[in-house]
């Protein structure tokens with residue numbers, strides 16, 4: 274077999290390795306998958322405008338978010354059900370993140386518990402220190418992604434557990450009040466194999482009583498009924514348990530219930546970016562959930578610039594520094610990360626790329642993905658004449674559909 278040269282090579286292997294149930298869950302998007310496709314192709318429209326004759330003998334990828342130094346602006350996005358990718362699941366991913374000094378967010382829908390992920394991370398940090406290995410970044414830097422449950426006591430308990438386990442920020446996902454229409458998962462009646470289950474919910478009596486945590490299909494699927502059954506296990510679980518009535522008021526409630534920084538994940542408009550600043554959140558993640566929620570929304574790269582203007586203006590009105598903007602969706606190359614940062618992101622997250630690494634070779638596979646993307650980003654920076662992340666701005670990219678570009682033709 275020829276050697277791995279890029280993340281797409283790893284994706285190809287992962288596609289061949291996974292069974293249809295898991296592959297469709299990881300790979301596909303909602304409805305006609307227009308947004309899923311756009312997430313990748315839109316990056317190609319942005320051209321790089323390199324500057325030359327700048328000293329790029331040292332290129333520093335590190336960034337600081339909420340006072341924490343990360344080795345790179347490429348962070349691991351929260352993705353659920355990682356044991357479908359590899360038997361070590363979330364443990365492998367968090368260990369890889371530690372080894373690479375990468376930011377890591379654990380999903381509410383993990384197949385490993387909060388406590389087990391935290392202890393694996395601490396052990397991995399100790400192992401690095403005892404080998405005398407250093408990473409370019411601070412220890413820690415792990416965040417917890419929260420879905421808010423109808424039973425608020427479950428959410429509050431998850432927050433307490435995440436705090437106790439040393440997670441340093443809460444990522445509240447706000448683009449999934451209801452699960453998107455994922456046709457492939459419906460067709461497959463997507464489920465978890467019987468030996469797997471959610472890692473965190475066993476102690477919540479009410480939730481256990483009303484839900485099937487272990488994936489196996491329960492009962493028959495009612496089709497064509499007025500109160501449409503969402504059709505498969507995960508959609509049914511989310512419909513039963515997650516709270517679709519969430520509003521901005523609940524962000525205040527969350528703020529009252531934690532001292533951790535709060536990021537909102539799933540912001541796509543400048544209006545909501547302004548509201549996020551208004552309600553005092555600490556950061557936003559510009560995301561369309563990897564094309565898995567509302568199909569037909571824009572690729573995140575296309576809305577970044579107006580969102581970053583809105584965040585700057587709204588923060589200035591409060592006499593505050595702009596809150597950090599993180600972007601995700603479709604990032605498969607270091608140059609994609611470079612373009613997102615140029616269009617206004619402070620950092621980016623990768624979802625599927627990490628999952629492909631996990632399928633390919635567990636912890637080492639995720640390390641390989643992070644290494645490849647970081648080296649590609651370093652190369653994009655050096656060849657564009659940037660030696661620090663903070664130097665990357667919109668002068669380094671040209672959007673081929675923009676009026677400025679068209680007027681130059």
Ligand SMILES: Cc1cc2nc3c(=O)[nH]c(=O)nc-3n(C[C@H](O)[C@H](O)[C@H](O)COP(=O)(O)O)c2cc1C
Nearest residue numbers: 299350351352353380446562563602603623624625
């Ligand atoms: C299989 C899978 C599971 C996901 N699970 C979650 C989740 O539990 N919580 C969440 O906020 N986002 C979840 N996401 C969305 C990711 O956090 C991220 O927004 C998205 O994957 C970015 O796009 P990319 O996969 O193209 O990098 C999931 C995405 C995938 C592909």
Ligand SMILES: CCCCC(=O)C(=O)O
Nearest residue numbers: 353382449452511562565
């Ligand atoms: C209820 C959401 C499940 C995990 C998720 O966010 C996803 O599959 O995209």
